Amino acid sequence: MTQAPVCEIDLYSDEFIADPWPGYAEMRKLGAVVWLPVHGNYALTRSREVREAVRDHERFCSGHGVAADRFGCEFLQGNTVASDQPRHTQLRNAMAPPLRPDALEEIRPHIEQMADELVASLTGRDGFDAVSDLAQYLPLTIVRDMVGLPDFGKSNMLKWAAAAFNVLGVQNGRGRDAVADIREMREFISDGISSDTVKSGSWIRRIFDLEKEGGIDPDLTPFAVRDYINPSLDTTISAIGHLIWQLGSNPGEWEKLKENPNLVLNAIHEAVRMGTPVRTFSRRTTEPVTIDSVEIPEGARVMMLFASANRDERVFENPDTFDISRNNRRHLGFGAGIHMCIGMHLALIEMTAVLKAMLDRVDKIEVGTPTVAMNNTICAFSSLPAKFR
Template sequence: MTAIPVSDVDLYTEQARIDPYGIYSELRALGPVVHLSRYDLYALPRYDEVRAALMDWQTFSSARGVFVDPDVNARLEGITLCSDPPEHTAMRSVLGRPLRPDQMREVSPRIEAEADRIVERLAGQGGFEVVTELAEYLPMTVVSDLVGLPEHGQAKMLEWAAAIWNTQGPADDRAAAAGPAVEEFMAFATNDAVPGKITPGGWADQLYEAADRGEIPHDKCPVMMLDYVTPSLDTTILAIANVVALFARNPHQWDLLREDRSLIPHAINESLRLETPVPQFSRVLTQDHEISGTPLAAGSRVALLYASANRDERQYPDPTRFDITRRPSDHLAFGRGEHVCVGMHLARLEMSALLERLADRVARFEIKDSRSMINNGLRGFDYLEVAVESVP
């Protein structure tokens, strides 16, 4: 067995948050396991190893946190994302009820009506800012209302979510600056997002109803709000902006989709594969374990580089090409296994509704200006201005 390759690359510089793909390519070339010396992490940059780890929660545990900074990991132990079965199973069962496919069918008419409304308005303007005018619209109009938080909480959800994601890297300036907003959210979740102040029957209220039935402890309810605020907002917003940018850069692919709407699910998968909104999470080994011939000791923290795995040339021929006929349903942007994204059906529904209606109204997108988000846990656009050519 050969020595584990070592890299001192920093995945958290501003440039690396904007464009990490050169770094990912270097890491994949080094081997299936690479020691990132700056953070004492063992990174898995290739597809097969990341997928195998996601499917083996018993060995690759989330219970000691899934981020980078040890203090943050210690504070978040026990939340849904940072737990293992059976505790995780109980919390996920409660969280996932309003997000099941059958529940999404009930929500679908409302999402489609709002998608009609926003696309009708924007497509006739000749151009718009994708992030705030299009991508944020459904999450903030529909999803925040379904969660059922008090109005002043809904207004702060995007700020809080971005701050929470910023704590998922090292203890750097971005993480430090996010601290007050994270504390503000936790105070809100504990004191304001409670029965009597939240919408009866909303998703937040359903957490407390489940606690009253003894399905989860009452003290889990405030931290479980994280699972509705973070995954349901930024990740979907970024995914919507990313797919618009990809179609702007690849107009022939937009022509294909407009001609054949059955390609919409594959376009969503391909955009998530190529531009993964959540680039990585980590796990801790529960026992000595060998990964593709590389032995790692129990207690090692292992970073699963989803965004790198999704561009692994061993899995996807010509991986940097945006091809909506590729049909990459095996991508890892939503994770896999026990911790697969609980909100993925909702995200697909929102993206599908918008793409269907944009295809009716828009013949071409052209990027006029853009700015990348700089965040320790997310990747995508902070600003994306497009001109549109309307369908005659």
């Protein structure tokens, strides 16, 4: 057995968040497993090892939390992403039906119509912000309505989601500041919503109805509600922002896509691979685990570096190059195993609708310099100047 190589990188510093890719490359060179003394955690850096670990939910458990420090793990413990069987199955079974492909087909025409109207309006402008004017539009307009919160909840969903992802890192300034927002959300769920105050036919109304029918334990209802609020916006907004950035920065790939619209899903997956909306979640080992000749002890906190795995040279040739013809379904941008993103199909429908509308109306995409969003977990832009010609 060997000791894990030591890496002094702080994954949650402003400097790293602003440009993480060289740091990930450095960690991959050190080994499949590294020790991060700044965080007191191990980290898995390469694609195969991350994929195998997240699929091995018995030895790499989520029920003790998935943040990078103890406070974050304990504060957000028990939701879908931070739970094990059987709790995880109960929550996921309660939440999944409206997010399954067959159910989403009913709303696909509405999403496509809204995407077409949006792209048409942006094409006639001298410029726009690809984050606030484009990436946020469909999630905020459609998803927020389907979640079904009263007005106060609807207007705070983005704030609460950003806060949850900050706490899921470490309790630096961002993490500490986010705690008050999470407590506000919990108080709102506890005191401000019921089956009578949420939208009829909405996802959350369905959870309340399930509870009345005995389909979900009442103790789990608040966690299901939180999980409809927190992950449903930021990740898709991030992915759409990266998609516009990559297509605008690589005009040859946009031309390739216009010539072959069958590559739409490839382009989306490639943008998700390169951007990786969720940079990392952690797991805790339930027994000693040996990876790449390094023994990780029982009870260790191990970070799954999805963003690093998605740039792994061992799996993706020229991994820092945006290539829509790449066979890229091996990426981990939506996770893997039992914790694979429950909203993946909805995100793909939204992004596909945007791209198809662009193919019909946009000849050239121009982008300026993006501003990186300072969030502990989400890899996203806070703004991106753009223009559709």
